Amino acid sequence: MKFLRGHRDLLLYKIVADARSESRQLYMGFAWWIIEPAAHMLVLYVIFGLILERGGPGFVGFLLVGFVFWRWIDSSVKRTAQSLVQARGILTQSNLPKWLFPLSDVLSAGLRFAVILILLVGFAVLYSGQFGAAYWYLPALLLLNLCFIFALGMLLALIVPYFPDARKVIDNAFQLLFFASGIFFDISKLDSAVSDILYWNPIAVFLSGYRRILLDGVPPDPQTLMIPLFCTIFFLALAAVLYRLLEQSLAKALLR
Amino acid sequence: MTAMEPLTSNGELLLSLNNVSLSYSGGRSLFKRECHKVLDGLNLQVHSGQTLGIVGRNGAGKSTLLKLLAGVLQPDEGEVVHHCDDLHVSLLTLQLGFQPQLTGRENAILGCLLMGLSRPQVDACLDEIIAFSGLDHVIDQPLASYSSGMRARLGFSVAYYAQAEIVLIDEVLGVGDHEFRLKSREAMFDAVCSDRTVILVSHDEHFMAELCETIIWLENGRCVMQGPPHEVLEWYHDYDHLVKQLAQGLQMTTEEVRRHPANADPLARLHIFRQGLKREREGNIATRFLEEESGVKFYYPGHREILSALLVEECGTTVWVENTHELARGEDHAVREAFLQYEDLLASFSRLSKVRVKDVRAAAVSQQLVSSLHTLVKHHRSKPVS
Numbered sequence: 001m002k003f004l005r006g007h008r009d010l011l012l013y014k015i016v017a018d019a020r021s022e023s024r025q026l027y028m029g030f031a032w033w034i035i036e037p038a039a040h041m042l043v044l045y046v047i048f049g050l051i052l053e054r055g056g057p058g059f060v061g062f063l064l065v066g067f068v069f070w071r072w073i074d075s076s077v078k079r080t081a082q083s084l085v086q087a088r089g090i091l092t093q094s095n096l097p098k099w100l101f102p103l104s105d106v107l108s109a110g111l112r113f114a115v116i117l118i119l120l121v122g123f124a125v126l127y128s129g130q131f132g133a134a135y136w137y138l139p140a141l142l143l144l145n146l147c148f149i150f151a152l153g154m155l156l157a158l159i160v161p162y163f164p165d166a167r168k169v170i171d172n173a174f175q176l177l178f179f180a181s182g183i184f185f186d187i188s189k190l191d192s193a194v195s196d197i198l199y200w201n202p203i204a205v206f207l208s209g210y211r212r213i214l215l216d217g218v219p220p221d222p223q224t225l226m227i228p229l230f231c232t233i234f235f236l237a238l239a240a241v242l243y244r245l246l247e248q249s250l251a252k253a254l255l256r
Numbered sequence: 257m258t259a260m261e262p263l264t265s266n267g268e269l270l271l272s273l274n275n276v277s278l279s280y281s282g283g284r285s286l287f288k289r290e291c292h293k294v295l296d297g298l299n300l301q302v303h304s305g306q307t308l309g310i311v312g313r314n315g316a317g318k319s320t321l322l323k324l325l326a327g328v329l330q331p332d333e334g335e336v337v338h339h340c341d342d343l344h345v346s347l348l349t350l351q352l353g354f355q356p357q358l359t360g361r362e363n364a365i366l367g368c369l370l371m372g373l374s375r376p377q378v379d380a381c382l383d384e385i386i387a388f389s390g391l392d393h394v395i396d397q398p399l400a401s402y403s404s405g406m407r408a409r410l411g412f413s414v415a416y417y418a419q420a421e422i423v424l425i426d427e428v429l430g431v432g433d434h435e436f437r438l439k440s441r442e443a444m445f446d447a448v449c450s451d452r453t454v455i456l457v458s459h460d461e462h463f464m465a466e467l468c469e470t471i472i473w474l475e476n477g478r479c480v481m482q483g484p485p486h487e488v489l490e491w492y493h494d495y496d497h498l499v500k501q502l503a504q505g506l507q508m509t510t511e512e513v514r515r516h517p518a519n520a521d522p523l524a525r526l527h528i529f530r531q532g533l534k535r536e537r538e539g540n541i542a543t544r545f546l547e548e549e550s551g552v553k554f555y556y557p558g559h560r561e562i563l564s565a566l567l568v569e570e571c572g573t574t575v576w577v578e579n580t581h582e583l584a585r586g587e588d589h590a591v592r593e594a595f596l597q598y599e600d601l602l603a604s605f606s607r608l609s610k611v612r613v614k615d616v617r618a619a620a621v622s623q624q625l626v627s628s629l630h631t632l633v634k635h636h637r638s639k640p641v642s
Contacts, residue, residue: 009378013369013375092323248330252329
């Protein structure tokens with residue numbers, strides 16, 4: 001926390017500045033933070049709930065919760081993976097700590113997601129008709145998810161400058177994860193051998209946990225949460241070691 | 257003072273570079289990796305209050321050296337030693353992290369924070385920064401609406417106010433309009449006159465000579481010379497001139513000439529050149545031409561000697577260049593003989609035709625003219641001189 005305190009002002013201002021900069025590129029600015037997710041939710045509702053009438057009762061809520069959280073994880077990790085390359089101009093001129101940039105991107109994306117989350121929770125309460133004790137687990141799950149995104153993003157952000165092809169690998173891996181995280185289907189209803197394998201994917205566990213809280217009103221399964229927890233700790237530890245080892249040579253890799 | 261002698265300064269030793277080397281690897285291929293050595297066995301000591309200038313052609317390693325001093329890059333070999341705890345070294349970078357959608361004020365805050373200032377420090381100096389930049393009237397407009405000069409002014413103001421114990425300045429002087437240039441120069445003078453340590457890279461040599469107490473000349477990542485500005489700059493210019501002429505004569509690029517193994521020690525090369533020039537001036541070969549003939553583009557003895565040395569060492573060839581045209585190429589003695597004959601011809605023709613040698617030389621731009629010269633001289637010699 002000591003190292004964070006030294007750069008707190010920069011981190012906070014950068015998050016705000018990035019958000020302002022992004023919003024000023026559009027006529028409707030910050031309004032898109034609400035319009036965009038609302039439009040996505042509306043489209044999914046209209047297509048799957050009204051037109052196709054697929055998946056039976058509760059499918060629209062199931063799909064919306066899965067899709068919204070997936071979008072957060074997917075966009076945050078991909079954006080964070082690019083953070084060091086995007087900050088090339090600064091990092092090749094200044095000796096700032098490298099981890100500041102992935103952290104800033106994760107928090108920027110998190111800030112944006114907070115708006116969507118409020119909308120989603122509102123929708124979930126109306127849709128499921130419950131706002132029970134399970135909601136107390138939501139902040140803990142969100143925090144774990146945020147840490148997971150940060151850990152994975154940090155790691156990928158460090159790999160990309162040394163191995164630019166990793167960008168393509170990340171895109172393809174997330175394409176695969178999109179279909180393997182149970183966004184469109186309930187993993188728990190699959191054959192147990194298949195679902196056991198799919199639950200090794202931390203994103204699938206997160207989505208399942210959110211659905212349990214928001215739609216079923218029950219806490220997430222603590223046993224399955226061990227997988228994302230372990231992955232987060234492992235990625236964080238690995239990122240910490242690699243940043244220590246490679247911090248000295250990173251600027252040179254970015255200059256290539 | 258030469259490259260081997262350490263800099264002397266009364267100030268406390270802040271930072272030293274010991275035998276530092278650094279390479280960049282180029283290209284992104286699994287099968288091919290090229291390494292380009294930018295700094296090669298460099299030694300340097302930085303004392304408090306010192307103003308140090310760095311000169312060198314593009315690609316000599318100046319900016320890399322500053323990045324090394326700032327801690328942005330780390331050496332592959334050797335070490336960078338900080339002799340004080342918490343030494344703050346800052347590379348003065350224009351428009352660091354600026355974003356076009358943000359206003360001038362927002363960019364100024366962001367720039368200061370990126371340069372290591374805390375928010376209270378930024379708030380304390382923000383008004384001064386804005387006043388110094390002279391952009392008060394547009395400071396709350398987006399940076400995208402600024403002209404490049406206005407951006408540079410804001411960038412310079414931010415960078416100047418976010419200074420550290422050692423300030424590294426890389427080609428940032430001379431931004432903005434005339435009035436702002438004077439202002440920024442004045443600010444630089446103030447920084448130099450204060451107890452701050454300043455290391456400056458600029459192609460504005462006049463300003464460097466005025467501002468710096470010591471100048472370091474970098475060539476191919478090595479320190480060629482360090483010492484008083486006027487002395488170093490004189491040698492630096494002489495070498496630059498020599499390289500251009502050698503490149504012309506050898507039909508090589510200046511970069512190739514500079515990287516040629518025969519020029520690994522530019523000072524030694526310049527010594528040969530100067531000695532050769534002196535010897536030839538004292539001798540009888542083309543002395544008169546040296547003094548009065550500015551029309552000779554390349555071939556006068558001092559140059560020829562180096563060229564000859566360079567070529568004979570490498571490929572056993574000497575080139576004779578006249579008015580930028582290559583007239584002969586071959587073994588040294590043969591080319592030298594042809595040159596001396598030509599000098600005789602020019603002198604004779606000048607005497608006979610009452611045309612200045614300079615003009616004759618300017619006209620004789622090709623082998624055909626050399627043969628015409630032969631014919632003309634023979635013709636004149638056959639007539640009685642009046």
